[in-house]
Structures are given as C-alpha cells and as structure tokens.
Amino acid sequence: MRDVKLASLCSALLLAAACNPLANKANAPGATTHGLELSAIDRSVKPGDDFFGYADGAWVKATQIPPDRSTYGAFAALREVASKRAADLIKGAADQNAAPGTETRKIADYYASYMDEAGIDKKGLAPIKPQLDAIAAVNDRSGLARLIGSTVRADVDALNNTNFHTPNLFGVWVSPDFADANRNVAYLMQGGLGLPDRDFYLKTDPKMTALQAQYRAHIAKVLQLAGVADAEAKAQRIYTLERKIAESHVSRADSEDVHKANNPWAAADFAKKAPGMDWTSFFQGSGLAGQPKIMVWQPKGVSGISRLVASEPLDVWKDYLTFHALDHDLNVLPKPFRDEAFAFYDQTLSGQAKPRDRWKVSVDAVNTALGDAVGKLYVEKYFPPEAKAKIQAMVANIKDAFGRRIDRLGWMSPATKARAKEKLATLYIGLGYPEKWQDYSGLEVASGEPLANRDRAELFNYRQMLARLSKPVDRSQWWMTPQTVNAVNLPLQNALNFPAAILLPPFFDKDGSDIENYGGIGVVIGHEISHSFDDQGSQFDAYGNLVNWWTPRDAAHFKDSSERLARQYDAYEPLPGLHINGHLTLSENIADVAGLSASYDAYRASLGGKEGPAAQGFTGDQRFFLSFAQTQRYKAREQALRNQILTDGHSPSPWRAATVRNVDAWYPAFQVQPGQKLYLAPADRVRVW
Numbered sequence: 240m241r242d243v244k245l246a247s248l249c250s251a252l253l254l255a256a257a258c259n260p261l262a263n264k265a266n267a268p269g270a271t272t273h274g275l276e277l278s279a280i281d282r283s284v285k286p287g288d289d290f291f292g293y294a295d296g297a298w299v300k301a302t303q304i305p306p307d308r309s310t311y312g313a314f315a316a317l318r319e320v321a322s323k324r325a326a327d328l329i330k331g332a333a334d335q336n337a338a339p340g341t342e343t344r345k346i347a348d349y350y351a352s353y354m355d356e357a358g359i360d361k362k363g364l365a366p367i368k369p370q371l372d373a374i375a376a377v378n379d380r381s382g383l384a385r386l387i388g389s390t391v392r393a394d395v396d397a398l399n400n401t402n403f404h405t406p407n408l409f410g411v412w413v414s415p416d417f418a419d420a421n422r423n424v425a426y427l428m429q430g431g432l433g434l435p436d437r438d439f440y441l442k443t444d445p446k447m448t449a450l451q452a453q454y455r456a457h458i459a460k461v462l463q464l465a466g467v468a469d470a471e472a473k474a475q476r477i478y479t480l481e482r483k484i485a486e487s488h489v490s491r492a493d494s495e496d497v498h499k500a501n502n503p504w505a506a507a508d509f510a511k512k513a514p515g516m517d518w519t520s521f522f523q524g525s526g527l528a529g530q531p532k533i534m535v536w537q538p539k540g541v542s543g544i545s546r547l548v549a550s551e552p553l554d555v556w557k558d559y560l561t562f563h564a565l566d567h568d569l570n571v572l573p574k575p576f577r578d579e580a581f582a583f584y585d586q587t588l589s590g591q592a593k594p595r596d597r598w599k600v601s602v603d604a605v606n607t608a609l610g611d612a613v614g615k616l617y618v619e620k621y622f623p624p625e626a627k628a629k630i631q632a633m634v635a636n637i638k639d640a641f642g643r644r645i646d647r648l649g650w651m652s653p654a655t656k657a658r659a660k661e662k663l664a665t666l667y668i669g670l671g672y673p674e675k676w677q678d679y680s681g682l683e684v685a686s687g688e689p690l691a692n693r694d695r696a697e698l699f700n701y702r703q704m705l706a707r708l709s710k711p712v713d714r715s716q717w718w719m720t721p722q723t724v725n726a727v728n729l730p731l732q733n734a735l736n737f738p739a740a741i742l743l744p745p746f747f748d749k750d751g752s753d754i755e756n757y758g759g760i761g762v763v764i765g766h767e768i769s770h771s772f773d774d775q776g777s778q779f780d781a782y783g784n785l786v787n788w789w790t791p792r793d794a795a796h797f798k799d800s801s802e803r804l805a806r807q808y809d810a811y812e813p814l815p816g817l818h819i820n821g822h823l824t825l826s827e828n829i830a831d832v833a834g835l836s837a838s839y840d841a842y843r844a845s846l847g848g849k850e851g852p853a854a855q856g857f858t859g860d861q862r863f864f865l866s867f868a869q870t871q872r873y874k875a876r877e878q879a880l881r882n883q884i885l886t887d888g889h890s891p892s893p894w895r896a897a898t899v900r901n902v903d904a905w906y907p908a909f910q911v912q913p914g915q916k917l918y919l920a921p922a923d924r925v926r927v928w
C-alpha cells in the first residue's frame with residue numbers, strides 16, 4: 240500500500256544547468272558538500288505562514304519544469320540520477336558484446352531494439368499483425384472471451400504500489416490471500432479504460448468534456464494510421480463502449496477499501512455472479528483455469544464488464560480490442576504512431592511540452608522488462624555496504640521510536656498495544672535490494688524485435704506471477720527494483736522495501752549528518768512503518784492476514800483523529816475550485832504525520848534526547864524540519880496537478896510539507912505564533928500516534 244511517490248515518472252534529461260536543479264545543487268550525489276540546500280530557501284516568507292514557500296520558495300522561483308516533463312521536484316531529480324545511472328549501465332552492457340543468453344546480452348539487445356527507430360519505421364505494422372489477425376479471427380463470444388483472457392497481465396497492484404489502472408479489460412495481482420497469508424491467490428481487478436479513471440468519462444465540466452472529445456479523436460487517429468476503414472465512426476462506438484465500462488467501474492476511493500475487495504469466488508461462481516462472459520474460455524485464455532478460488536476485487540466492475548461482453552456487438556468489441564492492441568504498443572510502432580502517443584498522452588493529457596529523448600524511453604523500457612537484471616548491476620556499482628549499514632542503524636532507531644510511541648498512546652487498549660508491538664517486531668524491512676534476484680533465463684530477447692520483446696517480457700512477468708500461485712508466500716519478496724526512486728509498504732507481507740535509488744540526497748547522504756538524514760529518509764521510513772498501523776494496516780495482523788486487531792474503541796479514536804485530518808486537507812485548494820480530497824489522501828496524510836513524528840523522536844533519541852548541533856545558520860530542530868520540507872520540492876503543470884488531485888492517494892508535495900503544523904516541536908523551532916496561516920492551537924493538531 241502506498242508508495243511514497245508523488246507523480247508520474249518521466250525521466251532524465253540532463254539539459255542545460257538552468258533547468259536541472261541537480262547541476263547547481265550542493266548535495267547532489269557525488270558532490271563534496273552536505274546538508275541543506277540553502278539556495279532553495281526564501282527568507283522573505285514566514286515559516287509559520289507557508290513552510291513550503293520558506294523551505295523551497297527560491298527553488299520554485301528558479302526552477303522551470305523541463306519541457307519533456309509535466310512535473311518536477313526532488314523525486315524527479317533523483318529519478319534523473321537513477322535513470323542516468325541505469326542508462327550508463329544499460330549502454331555499458333551494450334558495449335560488452337556478451338554471450339547470447341546472458342542477462343547482459345538481454346539488456347543490450349532489448350535496449351538496442353528499442354533505440355532502433357529506423358528499423359521500427361521500416362517494419363511498419365508487420366510486428367503487430369499477428370495480434371491484429373488474432374482479433375480479426377474472433378467469430379463468436381467464446382473466442383472473444385478467450386482473447387480477452389489472453390490480454391490479461393500482472394499490471395495492477397492493489398495494496399503495494401496502489402496501481403488500480405489497466406487498459407486491458409482485466410488485470411491480475413498475485414499476492415497473499417486475505418484469509419491465509421501463507422498462500423498466494425490471484426486478485427482479479429476491473430480495467431479496460433484508456434483514460435486514467437472512470438471520472439474522466441463521467442465528469443461533465445468543460446475541461447473533461449474537451450478531453451473526452453480529444454480522446455475520441457485520438458482513437459480515430461490511431462485506427463486511421465493503422466489503415467482501419469471507417470475510423471471516425473468506429474472511434475465513436477469504441478468510446479461509447481469505454482464509457483459504459485466506466486459506468487460499471489467502482490470508484491478509486493471504493494477500490495481502496497479492502498473489505499469491499501474481500502470476495503473469494505470459486506470458478507463456478509463467475510457464471511452466476513457475473514453472467515455474460517464465457518468465463519471458462521476466459522480462464523483458459525488467461526492461464527487461470529484450475530484455480531480453486533479467485534479474489535474479485537471489484538464485483539460490480541467485473542460483473543458490469545461481463546454483462547457488456549455479452550450485450551455489446553461482437554464487431555464493436557473487435558474494434559475496441561484492435562484499438563487497444565495498437566494503443567498499447569504505440570512507442571514501438573512507426574513514427575506517426577509514436578508522434579500520436581506523445582500528442583495525446585504526454586501533451587494533451589499531461590501538458591508535457593516536448594517528447595522525451597528516445598534513450599530515456601528505452602531505458603525505462605529495459606527497466607520495466609529486465610528490472611532485476613539492471614538492479615543487480617546498479618547495486619554493485621552504487622550501493623556500498625557502508626551505506627546499507629548506516630541506513631540499517633537508522634531503521635532500528637525509528638522502529639524503536641515507533642514502539643515507544645505505541646507504548647505512550649493513551650487511547651489504545653493494552654491488548655491492542657501488545658499486538659501492535661508484535662506486528663512491529665515481525666516487520667520485514669528490505670533495504671537497498673532483494674534477497675533473491677529474478678531469474679530471466681526463461682525470457683527470450685531477440686535483436687531487432689522491440690515489439691515482440693516487449694510482449695514476451697510482459698507475458699513472462701505475468702507467468703512468473705502465476706507461478707507464485709503454487710508456491711508458499713515469501714515475505715521477503717520485493718515489489719520494486721533497486722533502481723526505483725520510491726519506497727513501499729507491503730501489508731499482506733508485513734514488509735517494507737526501500738530501494739537503493741531513494742537512499743541518496745536529499746533523502747539520505749551516507750557521508751552527511753544524521754539530522755538531515757532523519758528529516759529526509761527517516762521521515763519516509765517512519766511514513767512506511769506507520770502504514771502498517773493505520774486505517775488499512777489495522778486490518779492486517781503481524782503475519783499479513785486480513786484480521787482487524789483493534790478494539791472498537793481503538794478504531795473509534797482513530798476515526799475521530801482521521802476525520803479531523805481529512806478536514807484539514809479538504810480545506811487546501813491547490814487550483815481554483817479544486818480542493819484536495821481529504822479522504823482520498825487520508826492514509827498518506829496520516830503516514831506523513833506519523834512518519835515525521837517518529838523520525839523526530841528517533842533523531843532526538845539518537846542524541847540522548849538532546850537537540851542536535853546548529854549548522855549552516857540553523858538550529859538542530861530547524862535542520863530536521865527544513866530537510867523534510869526540502870524533500871518535498873515540487874512543481875507541476877496545471878493538467879498534471881489536476882490529474883494528481885483527482886486520482887492520486889498522495890497530496891501534492893507542497894501540501895505534504897505543511898504536515899509540520901501537526902508536530903509540536905515545529906512551533907518553537909520556528910517561533911510560529913497564533914494568527915500565522917499554518918498555526919494550529921495545540922488541541923487542533925492531529926496526533927494519531
């Protein structure tokens with residue numbers, strides 16, 4: 240649940256220094272100075288009025304969002320570093336002329352194929368023709384169901400990466416069973432939308448209405464480019480079908496409720512509970528045949544889609560599948576398709592001004608297909624054992640601090656506290672890289688076949704996931720690659736992953752001071768730990784079973800604090816008329832409050848309770864809070880900010896920086912007074928932990 244990240248990943252462009260904050264950043268990786276970034280601070284702003292504006296205001300003024308991006312900030316800058324490093328490793332692999340079949344050779348061939356745009360242009364539609372032919376050959380509903388099944392991939396992840404979107408009609412997530420965390424089970428999730436969420440189809444404000452027309456034009460354009468006759472009329476029918484799918488979808492907020500997702504269905508239940516689709520054919524096509532049970536995450540969405548599979552004309556479904564097959568592969572089709580991918584998805588939908596360089600797109604593609612193979616190289620080169628040792632010590636301190644906060648809670652019953660402590664003790668915290676690497680020997684990567692390579696890699700990944708269905712749960716299983724700039728809580732495994740690539744400044748400086756590290760990565764660690772104990776974490780016990788281990792009184796207190804925090808965020812209005820959704824972002828906001836509080840305690844405890852030394856003109860406590868706010872550096876184009884507010888479980892970073900107003904120690908550190916905009920009376924500060 241709940242990756243810590245903020246916005247879409249668009250990666251590196253080490254352009255002119257002017258639009259690359261890392262270029263003039265004192266504590267960039269490899270630099271010799273450490274600590275806060277003083278040039279980011281705007282001393283004309285009062286910390287008590289706008290803490291983000293104070294800590295990051297000068298950075299905001301000086302920074303332009305690079306034209307190939309829709310957002311920019313601390314995470315994006317780190318992603319540039321990670322992406323550049325991954326690119327160097329991947330290009331390095333290409334220079335080695337490694338033996339066929341080795342991981343190095345697979346990395347090299349995958350990358351070179353993706354980079355060869357001339358080769359892609361020359362082949363035209365030939366590489367995708369087998370897929371289009373298979374769709375054209377469908378002539379009855381069972382053939383349709385089998386084909387829909389064959390498009391299913393492991394491209395959704397409900398609780399770890401909280402990715403609920405797949406343009407395929409369904410997505411599968413393989414994870415421990417709610418009822419028995421020792422066994423894996425397949426979770427089936429609703430999908431089928433080209434736009435990010437049902438709201439994009441159902442909202443009727445002018446911006447969304449315009450976007451809907453632009454999406455219909457995009458569908459028509461893709462079909463036209465592929466030489467499909469009658470593209471305009473078909474696009475209209477495809478859009479109408481997607482709109483019906485959207486109407487059947489469960490909302491994002493409801494999708495986050497695990498109790499609504501706890502629906503074990505036997506294979507035979509599907510025909511009764513979700514009539515319409517030929518489920519036997521679907522299970523054959525998707526490789527799920529023979530599973531004793533499947534967890535249906537959104538019964539309303541799944542049954543609604545199933546009804547449409549029966550009721551909508553076969554030809555419309557075939558047009559829909561044709562469009563989605565093409566749309567999925569736009570980046571590995573000839574130039575007019577790639578241009579259209581940029582024009583619609585990057586420009587119209589995200590406000591990005593300029594296409595990303597091909598090498599960046601290709602690096603991302605290799606990272607997606609062969610993530611652990613690249614990760615192994617990344618860790619060898621960039622994550623030395625001393626960095627791991629330092630972060631391990633911090634994690635131990637923050638865990639202890641969290642345990643002490645549990646002990647001190649006035650509202651939690653002793654029985655619940657004992658179970659919370661048990662959960663804390665059994666928490667697996669993965670640092671840097673997984674204990675076991677993915678084996679890619681079964682994945683075929685061929686030179687000159689970017690589209691087929693991509694499809695094979697997605698299918699390989701899906702089959703690896705299905706293979707877990709017959710194996711015991713491995714609680715140390717990772718859900719992110721080491722070169723990913725992020726961190727994640729895995730509720731069904733009672734585990735956390737902190738990839739090597741986030742363990743860098745401004746989050747973590749292995750040669751820097753602990754104070755800034757506690758304000759940076761320490762808060763992230765506390766944030767992720769707290770997810771194990773929040774509204775969702777309280778639903779999963781120490782072993783990952785879906786068991787509520789709180790008393791009703793504990794839950795009532797938590798709900799009361801939560802509601803007050805939701806109201807605090809509901810009041811924020813990042814765009815005129817568009818407020819943050821305090822409930823959509825509640826879990827993340829609670830985690831920010833808890834993470835900041837626990838990491839503050841851990842920093843003080845590491846110094847025997849004393850405040851840390853002053854440096855760079857700031858007191859120890861100021862350094863801690865400023866370091867936190869500097870990790871929240873962020874700018875977004877209006878469209879991207881709007882998308883984020885509507886669909887992302889995380890509040891936009893500038894409002895995350897305002898978390899400080901709930902922590903008592905922040906007030907004396909910056910002499911924050913009543914009447915200042917962020918001031919909260921002690922009784923109004925939300926303390927959950």
Ligand SMILES: [Zn+2]
Binds near residue numbers: 240243826830
């Ligand atoms: Zn989170």
